[in-house]
Amino acid sequence: AQSVTQLDSHVSVSEGTPVLLRCNYSSSYSPSLFWYVQHPNKGLQLLLKYTSAATLVKGINGFEAEFKKSETSFHLTKPSAHMSDAAEYFCVVSDPADSWGKLQFGAGTQVVVTP
Amino acid sequence: DAGVTQSPTHLIKTRGQQVTLRCSPKSGHDTVSWYQQALGQGPQFIFQYYEEEERQRGNFPDRFSGHQFPNYSSELNVNALLLGDSALYLCASSFVSGEEYFGPGTRLTVT
Numbered sequence: 001a002q003s004v005t006q007l008d009s010h011v012s013v014s015e016g017t018p019v020l021l022r023c024n025y026s027s028s029y030s031p032s033l034f035w036y037v038q039h040p041n042k043g044l045q046l047l048l049k050y051t052s053a054a055t056l057v058k059g060i061n062g063f064e065a066e067f068k069k070s071e072t073s074f075h076l077t078k079p080s081a082h083m084s085d086a087a088e089y090f091c092v093v094s095d096p097a098d099s100w101g102k103l104q105f106g107a108g109t110q111v112v113v114t115p
Numbered sequence: 116d117a118g119v120t121q122s123p124t125h126l127i128k129t130r131g132q133q134v135t136l137r138c139s140p141k142s143g144h145d146t147v148s149w150y151q152q153a154l155g156q157g158p159q160f161i162f163q164y165y166e167e168e169e170r171q172r173g174n175f176p177d178r179f180s181g182h183q184f185p186n187y188s189s190e191l192n193v194n195a196l197l198l199g200d201s202a203l204y205l206c207a208s209s210f211v212s213g214e215e216y217f218g219p220g221t222r223l224t225v226t
Contacts, residue, residue, distance in 0.1 A: 036217075043118075046215075105157030
């Protein structure tokens with residue numbers, strides 16, 4: 001069985017400061033890992049994905065995440081937060097042995113950006 | 116390209132009723148997945164349709180059923196609605212097993 005745990009339900013940052021969203025995973029296999037963002041009244045958007053290539057993954061909008069097998073972590077970072085980054089973020093795992101790619105979502109982290 | 120579209124955007128039903136939600140996939144996509152997102156939680160996988168067949172199912176009761184049409188669009192049906200079925204229902208489409216693109220969702224409220 002596989003799962004993800006997002007360690008913070010809410011994160012508040014000031015505009016221009018770094019963002020760190022923490023995610024730990026549990027998987028019997030080498031997993032595929034994703035970060036999705038959900039803005040109010042909009043669909044989920046893929047930020048980045050890890051599929052056993054480079055451990056440092058760069059995504060859209062300046063986000064990146066590092067896969068650390070020894071720590072079973074896949075934390076999401078951004079050097080400088082923008083007001084438009086306020087949204088809900090989900091860490092997601094998929095079993096690569098599952099050829100149909102079912103996604104398993106974490107509970108989410110709500111990000112608030114203050115001026 | 117319109118992306119993934121869902122209808123209706125909002126729906127209010129009474130406990131015990133039945134509901135049908137609709138999804139049109141992104142152009143070129145042949146696979147549709149449905150997710151339920153309860154308030155304050157992450158989406159949970161309901162089932163996935165490919166070639167008009169349900170090929171994978173999450174931990175949801177038989178009250179949840181679906182259909183995929185020859186044009187790849189899909190419907191989610193929920194019978195005997197419970198208060199706990201109130202949620203945002205998300206449709207995602209993909210080509211074969213590629214990246215899933217999500218629609219904006221249908222907000223279902225059961226009273």
